[in-house]
Structures are given as structure tokens and as C-alpha cells.
Amino acid sequence: MKTICLYFEIHQIIHLKRYRFFEIGSEHYYYDDYANEQGMNEVAERSYIPALRTLIDMAKANNGAFRVALSISGVALEQLEIHAPAVIELLHELNATGCCEFLCEPYSHGLSSLKNETCFCEEVERMRVKIKDYFGQDPKVFRNSSLIYDNEIGGIVAGMGFKGMLAEGAKHVLGWKSPHYLYHCAENPNLKLLLRDFKLSDDISLRFSNTEWSEYPLFADKYIGWIASLPENEQVINIFMELSALGIFQPLSSNILEFLKALPECAKQKGITFSTPSEIVTKLKSVDMIDVPYPMSWVDEERDISPWLGNVMQREAFDKLYSVAERVHLCSDRRIKQDWDYLQASNNFRFMTTKQMGVSLDRGIYDSPYDAFTNYMNILGDFISRVNSLYPVDMEDEELNSLLTTIRNQEEELVQLNDQVKHLQSLVKEQPEKAPAKKAPAKKTTAAKKTTTAKK
Numbered sequence: 001m002k003t004i005c006l007y008f009e010i011h012q013i014i015h016l017k018r019y020r021f022f023e024i025g026s027e028h029y030y031y032d033d034y035a036n037e038q039g040m041n042e043v044a045e046r047s048y049i050p051a052l053r054t055l056i057d058m059a060k061a062n063n064g065a066f067r068v069a070l071s072i073s074g075v076a077l078e079q080l081e082i083h084a085p086a087v088i089e090l091l092h093e094l095n096a097t098g099c100c101e102f103l104c105e106p107y108s109h110g111l112s113s114l115k116n117e118t119c120f121c122e123e124v125e126r127m128r129v130k131i132k133d134y135f136g137q138d139p140k141v142f143r144n145s146s147l148i149y150d151n152e153i154g155g156i157v158a159g160m161g162f163k164g165m166l167a168e169g170a171k172h173v174l175g176w177k178s179p180h181y182l183y184h185c186a187e188n189p190n191l192k193l194l195l196r197d198f199k200l201s202d203d204i205s206l207r208f209s210n211t212e213w214s215e216y217p218l219f220a221d222k223y224i225g226w227i228a229s230l231p232e233n234e235q236v237i238n239i240f241m242e243l244s245a246l247g248i249f250q251p252l253s254s255n256i257l258e259f260l261k262a263l264p265e266c267a268k269q270k271g272i273t274f275s276t277p278s279e280i281v282t283k284l285k286s287v288d289m290i291d292v293p294y295p296m297s298w299v300d301e302e303r304d305i306s307p308w309l310g311n312v313m314q315r316e317a318f319d320k321l322y323s324v325a326e327r328v329h330l331c332s333d334r335r336i337k338q339d340w341d342y343l344q345a346s347n348n349f350r351f352m353t354t355k356q357m358g359v360s361l362d363r364g365i366y367d368s369p370y371d372a373f374t375n376y377m378n379i380l381g382d383f384i385s386r387v388n389s390l391y392p393v394d395m396e397d398e399e400l401n402s403l404l405t406t407i408r409n410q411e412e413e414l415v416q417l418n419d420q421v422k423h424l425q426s427l428v429k430e431q432p433e434k435a436p437a438k439k440a441p442a443k444k445t446t447a448a449k450k451t452t453t454a455k456k
Helices: 033-061 074-083 085-096 117-135 151-159 198-205 220-228 256-269 277-283 312-322 325-330 334-344 369-390 397-430 446-455
Strands: 003-010 068-072 100-102 164-168 182-185 192-196 236-242 288-290
Touching: 003 277, 033 068, 033 074, 033 085, 033 256, 068 074, 068 085, 074 085, 074 117, 074 334, 085 100, 085 117, 100 117, 100 277, 117 151, 117 325, 151 182, 164 277, 192 236, 192 277, 198 220, 198 236, 220 256, 312 369, 325 334, 325 369, 334 369
Parallel strands: 003 068, 003 236, 068 100, 164 192, 182 288
Antiparallel strands: 182 192
């Protein structure tokens, strides 16, 4: 039986403000608050709110037969809390239906998985805790920023205890193989891989309202018919896209939400179900290993990391940012930690691309990739000077490594102590509750005896 795994990503760009060279050292706030508020309100009203209401209606109308998965970056959650709390309320309502699985991703929606394993693991664990606190779910499946994946990243993710991971069904990796099966990581077979069908996904997210498209107009029964016509043994159809595709990339006037609403009934008629990623990785067996020696993503025709690290400027900014990663890890300053998250966000590097891509790129305040690079490097210069003021550049590597070793040992000790506490708590719970012992009747004192005798 075929099953559809429908997944949506929620992430919102943090807009940096125009930051001049002469502001370095005197101005430590880097963000365009007006642009951030306006951008979040716009995407919430045009996309997130109507799309989430539709998903809630679909979940309630189909009595558990409709399933969906979402992942949200920590950066996006912070912006939603400030500017669009109504979206948070709808996410809780969707969660309450029991038909939505929340996946884990890097807190910053950044590229730390390509550069620094310690930073990557730290922000993934932070996001995992946030999902648990918000929605009461302990994520079992991971989704990296822009579906970036290779063998090494898969091994790290498996080491963090995840059972599954989303990835792109790139042609240069799959070759003759189909993305409609469950695969596993080359470094750790315990990590199952769900590969995106980019054609079926892009038919909705990129082509749905294109009147020049040969399949326009696209109706739900026609779309489900394509899936039903796939070979019988191809059972997993992974449809992954950004939630903003519903309302922003594909305007509501195109009837994109009506199309989405009709999918469950059309699928039911063809005997096709909906499943969450964790249900798939639990129920199905992997058919083969996927070898991905070089990072791939879901962006651009090449499906690689060139949109972020394809030119000298991007790599210079990227290396400069992570040159202070170990010092930021030592730091306890909340402002620096927050700036670190926002400066890691992948869009900062994508604005610097000189690559000609098939889709248009909105660079915001920037006139060119060189303008984006200059502005980012000015901000990065100030940020690094703040970090270095806490942990000076002339601090010897041995001293810094000693501090890091001490911190890691303390973290390991805390983990061990927490495990011991949990073990002791479980032993206490297993102990049968003893009834309180009955008190023996109090013996009369000599004075009391005398009083009794006197009364007689």
C-alpha cells in the first residue's frame, strides 16, 4: 500500500540592518526590527495562518487518516512569539489533533553541520528541548537546514539518537534508484532516510499556479492519479516543501488550499494513506544504503551547497564566523548567544551568491552579492571583537583547550548525575507504599493515675 509523507518547513529570515564600517565597536545591535515585524506579519497573514487552519480542518475532517509533519527553526519560533503569536496558537491546535509530528532541525537554520560538530550538536539538542517544551513531543526524526546531508552528517545525527532523517532525492546520488523507498545512512544503518520526490513536491510549491505549465490546471484527483500509477512496490512518496509555498509562492487566489483539502479524499479512493516520518521509519525496512560522500541539498538544479558556499566571499565569511565558534561555546552572555544564532542563519550566505539560479532571489536591502558581503563582514567584525573581549585572541590554544575540556567533563558529569537521579527515582516508584503504622495507645502517667483515683 502506498503512503504519502507530507512535510512542511517553517523558517523566517532575520533581516540585518545597514551597518557601516565606522559603527564597529560602538553599535552592537544588528537587526532591522521594522523589516522583521513586517515580514513576519505578512507571511503569517498570507500563508501560515490560512495554511495551518486548513491543515487543522483536514486533520479533524478525516478522523486521523490525514497525517502531516512540520519542522520549525528556533529563530522562527522566536520571531513568531514576538510578532505573530496567533501562529503559535494554531500550531498548538494542530498538535492537539494528534495528526502532526514535529521534527527537529538546527536552532539557527544554519550551516554548522558543514563546519563544526560541537556547534551543530549543541543547537540541535537546544531545538529538541524547545520542541519538547512547546508541543510535548520528543523528536525522533531530524531535518537539516535546506535538507543538507552527507554520510558524515548522517553519522552525527544517528549518534544523537535520531531514528530517521529527511534528505533530497537528488538524481546524481540516486542514479537509477527511486526516491519512493526507505533507505539508510552509509555510516550508520540505524538511521533511516526519507528522500524527497522533488518533481511531485515542486509541482505544488513551484508550478501549481503557472499558467504556462503543461499540466495546468492541476487538480487533486489528477495529482493522486500520478502517485497511484507509480510501480506497485514503490510505497513511500515524500512530498516536502516550505509552508510559505501555500500563500506566498502559490497565492491563495490560485485555490492552492482547496487543492490541498481535496487530497485525503482522493487518496482514500485510490487506497493511498498518509503517514508521518516516524511511522514510516518504524514500520518499514530499509531497502538499501545511500552513499553521499559530498553534501547535497534541496536547492538549485545541482542540489549541492554552492548557493551558500559557492564563491570566495561566502567561504571567507563562513570561515570567519566559525573562527570564534569555540569561544562562543564557552560564553554565557545571552546577547552574544542570540547574535550567534542569527548570524549563522543560512540566508546570510545565500545573499552573497553570484550564481545564476532558476528562481529569483530577493536580496532585501542589498544591491548586489558584494553589498551583502560587505554589510555582513562589518557586523561580523563587531561581533568577533565582542567575543574576543571575553576570551582574548592572545589566549593560548592550550589554555582555551583546557577550558573546553573542563566544560565537557562537567557536562558529562552532569549527564551521569542526571542518569543516577532518574535511576533512583525509578527505584523509589517501584517500592510499594507502606501503610502508616498505627500508634500505640499512650500510657497513663503517674499523675494521671492519681487524678483518676481521687475522682473515684
